[in-house]
Amino acid sequence: MIVLSVSLALFISAFIFHLIIWRIAKPKKQTKALIKIFLGTLLTGLALIYWFPSFFISEGVSISTTFFGYFHITLLFISLTLAYITTYSGMEVDSPSLVMIQKIAEKGTEGLCEKKFYDALTDNILVKPRVFDLIRDEMAYLKDEKYIITPKGARLARIFLFYRKLLNVTVKGG
């Protein structure tokens, strides 16, 4: 019971802090900021429970837990945080599939003409912003009009190339 309640309480607290900070001033590197907020909340929460257990009462008994209990709380909190950050990355940029579905849904029974897709979703909307994202995230840099991958970008590319081999995916994808 302690693991579930403490983890969920910490996660909800971190989420509320995140919403407040986003309302005041949204950071440029949003994923990094999310990691700092959530990890900071976790560490602060665990420290408070460890040093002031009598402040945290459940059914008349102060909350205290073993090392493995803290580990379990951390595991639950981190898995929820990873799931949220994964979802947030999908919200940060417009997913082409979801944009396409929305455009088709807006047309209802009339349907959406094929040409409209290509006219509305151009390179300036779909490709170039993602190239600039790579530069912002230090995965690539621009030199003499050429985009060159950084070591950080190369590491990430290798992970996905390896996993594509494992999945036996041959289509170029994207």
Added chain:
Amino acid sequence: MFNDVVQILVPLVCFSINVLVQLSCNRFLRSVGLLKSELIGFASGLLGVFVLELYIYSFQPTLILDLLAIFAANCIIFSSLSYCYFHFVNLAVTARRIRLLRDLYCSHEGLTMGEILARYDSRDMIENRVKRLINSGQIIYKNNRYYIGGPIVLWVSKIILMMKLIIIGKKSEFD
């Protein structure tokens, strides 16, 4: 203490089962397809959580409320990790930035914007996605027009839109 360690291991072991089953299905049962392999992997892992928790309970009975709480906690850990894995697999296959990174990685001297677009442009992006949406029945192509088919991706898009408004404060990155 032993019980605490075992309870931590349950969702991690079942997540490993999810990954192994998904990889095996995808590699050895080509007819299954990527999405189905992910669902089969998830179902296998979730079944593993059920079975292991019942097995542990049979050796060390606790209060029902405690059993339900620890079961819920482990289900959430397993589901969250599986959700992240699902997105990781999809990133490997469908993500634009990862595709761009792969193209840049394979070209040793870098690429100009023109070269990038020659390899991968908006037309490719739309065609890939349209193909996937038609294959999964989410859209229908008839008389040179597209119509909504199945509702799942439409509901996902509505939920994401709502979350964007609440959390980020705008509907689109271009607003």
